[in-house]
Amino acid sequence: MGELKKTPLFNVYPRYGGKIIDFAGWALPVQYQGIIVEHEAVRNAAGIFDVSHMGEVEIKGKDAFKFVQNLITNDASILEDNQALYTPMCYEHGGTVDDILVYKYADDYFYLVINAGNIDKDFKWMIDNKGNFDVSIENISPNICEFAIQGPKAQKILQKIVNVDLSDIKFFYCKRNVKVNNIDCMISRTGYTGEDGFEVFCSDKDGENIWVKLLEIGKEDGLIPVGLGCRDTLRFEVCLPLYGNELAEDISPLEAGIGFFVKLNKDKFIGKEALLKQKSKGLKRKLIGFEMKDRGIPRHGYKVQIEGQEIGYVTTGYKSPSLNKNIGLALIKAEYANLGKEIEIVIRNKSAKAEIIDKKFYKKNYKK
Template sequence: MLKKTPLFEAHKKLGAKIIEFDPWLMPLYYTSIIDEHNTVRNRVGLFDVSHMGEFSIRGKDALAFVQRLITNDASRLNNNQVLYTPMCNDEGAIIDDLLVYKFSNENFMLVVNASNIEKDYKWIEEVARKFNKDVILKDISDETPLLALQGPKAEEVLQKVTDLNLSKMKYYWFKEGKVKGIETIISRTGYTGEDGFEIYLKPEHALKIWSRLLKIGKKEGIKPIGLGARDTLRLECAMLLYGNDMDETKTPLETNIAWAVKFSKENFIGKEALLKQKEEGIKQRLVGFEFLEHGIPRRNYPILKDKEKIGIVTSGSFSPTLKKGIGLGYVKTDLSEEGTEIQIQIRERAVKARIVKTPFYKRKKA
């Protein structure tokens, strides 16, 4: 049974191209992916990302439990701070990548990928059973729609409808506050590489806030944005997509998120396996590459060096900002240095490309 967000009918009225994004029906685009991509880079766009999952973790042992689950260090968080982290299994492989919201040492919210909600919750429940301490888990995904307002004009638009002083909110921090008199959680986070906010609210308020933001943001050029542009925006910033760039066959050390593994903290799930891998060295590494000639890389295209296959593309697209093909993929570690010239096999053609530093795009901060 395919699921719909509370805004499904609103997307249809706006003329969205609807696709199946397992197990959801979601807008791919409203006008075009490139138009929507450029809107977010230059002005402001509004996304419905209510398909994402949210779990509540409460209890006097909540912090210790979160610390056991994740590779990053939640003990460093202040209240109202957000943390990005992988969550690994005993072998050090990535079950999911997620955000941790800290309300207090006894109250956390985890935000997980839409396709992993059921899998993640089962895993966390199992860990909680073994943990056997004071922790209360709840899947609050269905009661927590999520809007993302992203782009250089995002603060300008959102400030019109909230009493919170957004200019004082730092990146990866959040506040509980009102939007048009409605209780919400607003965080300065996003998946686009631009400034922006994510707004957590109740299902009965989703349409009102969505419609209001589209109305009051007209002067700033706001548009609704689909999942197509969300993907090209995140790829330009080399933000990983679970199921493409990482899964349970990969570890954080092989990706570009090794920085989110804190070996200095006490035992977390997967620590032993990751320490072993760190000592032995990794055989493959996730890299970014750009095309040196015309072409568009896609997932599962072979990566070649001197006609020999050395890896595989995990994400690829035409970059609307850079006007060239870009992608991410795994290659043999000894061939992963920046500047290495490679080829991407597109049917009968081997297209020239070069391994480059990521992110491909970085916004200019005011």
């Protein structure tokens, strides 16, 4: 693992039995006690994820708002101070550079959280599109430790070592200069699991201190460390996209079914013309949900076909721990994307029957 990048929490993984894998060039725990145990802990109690591999970029300056507004497909003009926004960021041709979180601290100060595998690419994209905007763009990722505490008991546990009332932080809002175990942090009520929870940002030097303390005080409420494996099953069940699966350079946000986050009525943003054209002409591909009718677990990359004709591929597939069903997401030709339609998934060179169902496999439990 010597050549892989390590987060500030790398040294605590062995203490909890973390099984390390290579994830986008990072040494990260895929699991501790097991994916199913960890998945159920987040759904029923709470789990804590190390997400320090994510990237953080600060945009400051007179034109910070204009720059961010041009960069993203969503509309930053609706943001209040200390509010967050989920948004795709697109290429001119409409494909996706990344999907990111945008925090507005002030009109001249934005904080962007980007995907781990895209940090260098995204940062270069921002620099290349700076143009005449009066902004500074700084990649502060190496200095930040970020972790998420997610689940129905997340607030109760975190509240024990925080100096503010967490119930005052609304969904997709953040609070800065919060003391967590007497350490200065930023806390946001966001996450990637479909459950209520928080993401905590602090200095890379302070993360271990908070992590260990939270697991100590949260034990009686069922808090356990959880890995990338259940992070994927949790986000998949509530149809939250993963870059490289449901979104990519050759997949637009419209094709991925997240058109709600593409505001085509905005004056201008990178990729707008291509996305307008795609929408007016009609989508050629759509993301669908499906449930297996025959035996077999669908996996990323498996072919989808109808009567032997290939019509697309699986973007994510699992045996859902919450539903105990073999389900998946697939990007297929739009003319076949109808609820109730029978399709075939090619599993180990054999065709297995599946049915197109609603993509929202599991109900989200966010605190509004």
